Amino acid sequence: MFERFTDRARRSIVIAQDAARDMGHPEIKPEHLLLALTEGEGVAAKAMAQSGVDAGALRDKVATRFESRTSAKRLNKVPFSTEAKKALEQSLRAALGLGHNYIGTEHLFLGVEREAEQRRVSLDELLGVSTADVHDRVLQVLAGAKSPTSARSPALQAAMGVAARQAGRGEMTTGHLLAAMVADTESQAAKALLALGASADAVSNALAQVPLAGTSDAAEPVHSVAIRVGETTTVISDPDVVAALRELNAAELRDIIKKAVGPPGPDQAVS
Numbered sequence: 312m313f314e315r316f317t318d319r320a321r322r323s324i325v326i327a328q329d330a331a332r333d334m335g336h337p338e339i340k341p342e343h344l345l346l347a348l349t350e351g352e353g354v355a356a357k358a359m360a361q362s363g364v365d366a367g368a369l370r371d372k373v374a375t376r377f378e379s380r381t382s383a384k385r386l387n388k389v390p391f392s393t394e395a396k397k398a399l400e401q402s403l404r405a406a407l408g409l410g411h412n413y414i415g416t417e418h419l420f421l422g423v424e425r426e427a428e429q430r431r432v433s434l435d436e437l438l439g440v441s442t443a444d445v446h447d448r449v450l451q452v453l454a455g456a457k458s459p460t461s462a463r464s465p466a467l468q469a470a471m472g473v474a475a476r477q478a479g480r481g482e483m484t485t486g487h488l489l490a491a492m493v494a495d496t497e498s499q500a501a502k503a504l505l506a507l508g509a510s511a512d513a514v515s516n517a518l519a520q521v522p523l524a525g526t527s528d529a530a531e532p533v534h535s536v537a538i539r540v541g542e543t544t545t546v547i548s549d550p551d552v553v554a555a556l557r558e559l560n561a562a563e564l565r566d567i568i569k570k571a572v573g574p575p576g577p578d579q580a581v582s
Contacts, residue, residue, distance in 0.1 A: 315403070317415045323347040323355075330370075331389045335379030338392035341423045342373045342437065348423075353416030358448035362440045372437055398426040409453070417449045450475040454483075466498040484528040486518045 313321065326347035331339045348355040349366040359366075383389070391399070402422025406414050424442060427434050434442045454471035473494065474487035492500040493511040504514060523529050 315406070315412070315414045317353075317413055319351055319353040319416050320414055320419055322351060323353070323416055323419060326350055327395075328389045330373070332384055332386055334374045334377070335381060335383045336377045337380055337383040337386070337389070339389050339395045340373075340377065340392050341394050341398045341426055342376055344395060344398060344419060345423050345434070345437070346370055346373050348416050348420055351416070354449060354452045355416035355420040358417070358420070358445050358452050359438070361448050362438075362445045364438050364440055364445070368439055369437065376437075394426060394430070397429070398422045401425040401429075417453060420445065420449055447476055466492070466495055470495060470498070484523065486521070486523075486528065490515055490518055 313324075316324070323344065324347070327339050327343040330346055331337075331343045336343070346366070346369055349359050349364060349369060350356060398419075399422060402414050402418040405421035405425065406412075406418040409418075411418070424434065424446060427442075438445065451472040454468070454475040470488060470491040471483075473491035474483050477487045477491065478484070489500075492498055493504055493509075493514045495501055496505075496511065501511060504510075509517075
């Protein structure tokens, strides 16, 4: 997985490990990842700063959240906790869900957020701000990021931010973007559509009548993946898991299965 990480994301992992070691914590927890994401110029750091996250206060909370052990401060390599591993897995899912083939600091934040949600743990008290606000700002920063070869007008940047918020944790579609563009009655798109007799309300009503299924915006049909270990075959149909598995090569998949169930015996095979 780490080969997909951007330099900033990899740096965050190093910072998280250093923070855990310095605090005497024997494992890297999602909280250490969260703390690491406040540093640097990554998307997550920008979003957290915009939301008002106090990095110093966050560090103090993380430091006292787990028992400090002197022996842990001498660890050469601090291992990831089960929760941190799940957060990293969720970061991959977040990246795939956004159509990205890399894992950046933004995906790491979304991964930590998703893992906490699965445990029904709120990060609000730890962050000192609304986690949902940081989430929204991460998407806004992504939507407003300029391509190195193509700049975006202020209206388009604003529309993409609105569309991302409307999509929430789902995929942003052309429908979201069109609705956001016509909502700005002063935008070029809105004025052109109005000249054709299509008001913002008319466009929104028309979009509501068009189901996503059958359009090019619809996600590809979910296909299952069958994994056979010995005489046991497991069929996986969860779309996020299937997408993540299809991104792995055979060696990576075997490594994951070995860690989960142990190495296959002499009469077992992984296919």
